[in-house]
Amino acid sequence: MSIKLTILGCHSATPRVNAFPTSQYLEINNCHFLIDCGEGTQRQMRKYKVGFSKINHIFISHLHGDHFYGLVGLLSTYGILSREKDMHIYGPKGIKKATLLMLKISESHAKFNMIFHELSSNESELIFENDKVTVSTIPLNHRVYTNGYLFKEKEKPRKLNMLNISGYPEIDKADYLNIKAGKDVTLASGEIIKNDVLTKNPPKPLSYAFCSDTSYKPDIVTIVKNADILYHEATFLSDRQDLAKKTKHSTTLEAAQIAKDANVNKLIIGHYSGRYKDINLFQKEAETIFENVFLANPGEVFTANS
Amino acid sequence: MSIKLTILGCHSATPRVNAFPTSQYLEINNCHFLIDCGEGTQRQMRKYKVGFSKINHIFISHLHGDHFYGLVGLLSTYGILSREKDMHIYGPKGIKKATLLMLKISESHAKFNMIFHELSSNESELIFENDKVTVSTIPLNHRVYTNGYLFKEKEKPRKLNMLNISGYPEIDKADYLNIKAGKDVTLASGEIIKNDVLTKNPPKPLSYAFCSDTSYKPDIVTIVKNADILYHEATFLSDRQDLAKKTKHSTTLEAAQIAKDANVNKLIIGHYSGRYKDINLFQKEAETIFENVFLANPGEVFTANS
Structure with a gap:
């Protein structure tokens, strides 16, 4: 059983030359998922050699541009690449109408079906399941309707002795x-x-929890409990707790507190505000609460195995 | 009188790591215009130090993704940057509805007015005028409704002897x-x-003609006649004349023929298909018809002065 997570982008919205908005490519138990799709994601996928054709499921956390504005371009590219397989897109209500209108006015004629799974529940729900993996929502608290996603490997049969x-x-x-x-x-x-x-015993099933964007929301702890890897946004250091509260983002201390309370193995933080020049400060501050902290950076790969 | 044209992106649609879709920043007679806005344009603007606040007018040639999918992200960023000045957007009918829907579902609350000038005429028309510059459409022939744009300096008063x-x-x-x-x-x-x-005599007024995307359309010669700089797409070498015809793009020979017939001073070509590894071939082929040919490359600056 294995997880391989490739960070494609991990910065907040304001564009900078070396900043890329949120997107991640997750390989878990031989399933391949794209999580969020900020502007420029398709170029990052090329850069980090993500196989376009492997992805059949895209999960969008919320409809802020830095998590979503790359989707229509990616779908358009799939059309140019003559994709024929169905593509499943999970995201907040409204995602279908806007995406299809953009594709329509561009006269992007895709040969493949786009199957939108629009979400509106405020409770965690199982939204995907095959014989290897389940995906459930993690309801978050942001300025717009937002879900994180919990990816869990299914138990394998016991091994013969x-x-x-x-x-x-x-x-x-x-x-x-x-x-x-x-x-x-x-x-x-x-x-x-x-x-x-x-x-x-078979290998332990692994899990990956993706939580962006959100204010500090302690009730997600029960959902992400014991995750092997938790990505939790940390837009601000605790010096800007006021701004975190106002914009419904988290501080590093809050992200680390979730990781500690949920007893996860590894915490990755990202979505750094552009106001900080030295992102190492995020790691240092988070480590005061939780020891196994890593910084998301474009191209960085995180793995877990059992 | 002066023109300074910065190429932000100049490649065709399929994403590659070092390829950027069409966008140009034009400074003409102290006016500042953005022309086309493919995905990732705002990042290219940062990279090449384009002053975001100087731009009040954006001209979109057509609604294919590689010329347009960066617009909504750029407008969203202007909101984040607390822009207050009006922004004028010129482009085909339909651009307003799709752009505003994308901004609405993202709950991007801009303090500035977006004033859309939707185009639908098949005749050249004057669409912008101030005391320094005029902008007219150049009706093109592509798979969707498309205009090029002709930017002309106004005559200055005569100089005292x-x-x-x-x-x-x-x-x-x-x-x-x-x-x-x-x-x-x-x-x-x-x-x-x-x-x-x-x-x-006052300095000669200069002009810049932007023509992308289009099949060979000889009747634009009268509109772009004697332009100081002509950008004309050249998606294919003449070896793929068949594909150029089918996809309503131009070959290098066709772009060069327009430049020659219109007696322009300088021809810039771009929008190269990804099938060609060596873009110098485009220049060599165009030079067999017109001698003053330049290749568009991201970050490249072209100037004219009088």
């Missing part, structure tokens, strides 16, 4: 599927061999 | 305004001093 199984010649290969599914085996003698003798 | 004037002590400073306006002077003796004795 071949050493122990070989001690029971009566057990046939035909039984392996049941054993992997957790069942005990009853021998002809009536003896029951417990499943935990015949199997080993 | 002080050496000759000093030969007539009777002529007073109070007469200078009339003399600059081209009037003769009648002395007390009844002698008429012709204006061309008292004045010199």
Whole structure:
């Protein structure tokens, strides 16, 4: 089981030459997701060699431009690239109408279906599931309707303990599927061999929680509990707690508090306000509360394995 | 009188790491215009140190994404920068509705007025005029409704020929305004001093013609006649004349033919298709028809003075 997260952009809205708005590419249990899509995301995808055709699901947290204005250009490019596979787009109510109008006036004729999943609930909900992964919303608190997303690997079947199984010649290969599914085996003698003798634990399912943009919202702790990686926005240092409150963003201390309370393994912070020249200050401040803190930077890759 | 043209982007639609869609910043007779606004334009403006606040007029040729998808992000940024001055946006019918819907769902609250001038005529029309410059459309022929734009300096008043004037002590400073306006002077003796004795020609007014995207359209020659600088798209070399015709783009030979027939001083070509690795081939081919050819490249500056 594995997570590989590539940061495509991690800065807040005001454009600077070396700043890129939020976008992330997530590979989890061999599924491929794009998270947020600020202006210029498609160029960042090229730069960091993200395979365009692997992505079938795009998750947009909210409709502020620095998280969303790259979507229409990306979809238009998929048309130019003659994409034929369905593309699923998850985001706040309104995303479909605006995106389709922009594509229509550009006369972008796509051969593929765009399937919009518009969100409006304020409760966490399961919005995607296949045989490998689930995705649920993390309701956030920002100036507009916003969701984070929790990506969780599904449990794999138990692994056969071949050493122990070989001690029971009566057990046939035909039984392996049941054993992997957790069942005990009853021998002809009536003896029951417990499943935990015949199997080993499968790798631990991993999870990634993406939380941007939001003010400090302690009730998300139960949703992101024990995540292997948590990305939580930290737009301001605690010196601008006032501004964080006013603009419904978080400080580094608040992001770190969520990470600590949720007992996550690794915290990544980003969405730095342009007012700070030295982003290392974000890390230092967060580390006063939570020790395993990393700074998002374009092109940076974070991994977890089990 | 002077023109300074900064190329912000000059490539066709498919995203590549070092390719930027069409956008240009034009300074002409101390007026400042943005022409086209593909995705990422605002970042290119930062990179090449374009003063955001100087621009009050944006001209969009057509609504294909690679000429237009950066507009909403730029307008949103002007809101973040607390702009208060009116912004005039010229472009095809439909541009207003789509742009305002995108800004609305992002809840981008701008303090400034956006004044849209929607175009739908197939004849050249004067769309902007102040005391220094006029801007007229150049109807083009592309897959969607498209205009190029002709930017022309206005004639300045004639310049006083002080050496000759000093030969007539009777002529007073109070007469200078009339003399600059081209009037003769009648002395007390009844002698008429012709204006061309008292004045010199003012600097020649300059003009810049922007033509992208279009198939070969010889009837624009009369509109762009004698332009000091002509930008004309050249998406393909003549080896793909078939594709140029099909996609309603031009080849280098066609761009050069327009430049030659219109007797312009300088031809800039751009909008190169991604299929060509060596863009110097575009210049070489165009030079077989017109000698003064330049390649658009991001950050490149072209000037004209008189």
